[in-house]
Amino acid sequence: MPKHLTQDQVDSYRRDGFLSPVDLLSLEEASRFRAALEAAEARWSQALAGAGRNNAHLVLGCLDEITHHPGILDAVEDLIGPDILVYGSVLFIKEPNDPGFVSWHQDATYMGIDPFRGVTAWLALSESNTTSGCMRMMPGTHKDEIRAHTDTFSEENILTRGQTIEDVDEDLAVDLPLKPGQLSFHHPRIIHGSRPNRGSDRRIGFAVQSYLQPVSRQTICRTHAQLARGTDVYGHFDPAPRPAGNMSADDVSLWNQVGEQWTEILYHGAGQRRDY
Ligand SMILES: O=C(O)CCC(=O)C(=O)O
Structure with missing residues (x-):
């Protein structure tokens, strides 16, 4: 018996490789999280730019709260079972009239996780629609192998x-x-992307990328993960503590260390690097 999702929702995730929309937070909760995030961005603008958009749940209380939200974890449990690690997170923010886009890709291609037993949760903290550049998915492609990707560095x-x-x-x-407050789930092999934000508000997405079963392994470099629920009998990741408020020195130090590990992982074998 699923904890948050219906059996139909679980079945449709298995069939299509994504599930959307899923009601999770109220509009008020989403507004509170957005305000806390934007206050943090204003205060630590440099630190939270570029690669600082990765794994900010390790240093910001509001993102930690979302990551460990019991309702989200219930839904994740319905999809991947009771033992759940938080591998990482990414803030996908597109400013108003921002040319930034996300090309068609499969997440598993460069994440170095094998076996990749997990799911990504993408939470909207502002309207994400066809004007603001919502995600787009190719149904059923999670059943395919990893397709050839070209590194464009565009x-x-x-x-x-x-x-x-x-x-x-x-x-x-x-x-x-x-x-705002709804989320989608997607499979590590689903082909997906998104167009630019042509609207007048920011498009703010917070992706936990990904929630993993502890059997999953990082094959490129040892890194950290948080146990969110259940037990981890494998120990494939070093345990990452939850943050003590915002930007404490110890948390920032771990965040920087994980950032270096992610650079090694995400640019493994690449001809060039950039600052995110
Ligand atoms: O936020 C977007 O538009 C794309 C996000 C994405 O590719 C992902 O969460 O895997």
Whole structure:
């Protein structure tokens, strides 16, 4: 018996490789988290730019709260079972009229996790729709192997390497509009992307990328993860503590260490690097 999702939702995730929209936070909660995040961005603007958008749940109380939200973890448990690690997180923010886009890709390609037993949760903290550049998915492609990706390093591409799958039949894509407080789940092999934000508000997405079963392994370099629920009998990751408030010195030190590990992982074998 699922804890948060219906059996139909679980079945549709298994069939399509994504599930959306899922109601999780109230509008008030989402507004509170957005305000806390934006206050942190104003105060620590340098630290939270570029690669600082990765794993900010290790240093900001509001993102830690989302990451360990019992309702989100219930839904994750419905999809991957009771033992749950938080591997990492990414803030996907597109400013108003921002040319930034996300090319068609499969997350598992460059994350170095094998076996990759997990799911990404993408929470909207502002309207994410076709105007603001919501995510788009290619249903069923999670059942395929990893496709060939070209590293474009295109300036407006938000992905680390601008990695792109070239021959995607966009007519088959499904838009995933979300209201603030709703989230979507997606599988590590689903082909997905998003267009630029043509709207007048920020498009703010917070992705826990990903929640993992502890059997999953990082194959490129040893790194950290947090146990969110259940037990980890494998010990494939070093335990990362939850943050003590915002930007404490110890938490920032761990965050920087994980940032270096992620750079090694995400740019493994790449011809060039950039600052995120
Ligand atoms: O936020 C976006 O538009 C894309 C996010 C994404 O690619 C992901 O969460 O895997």
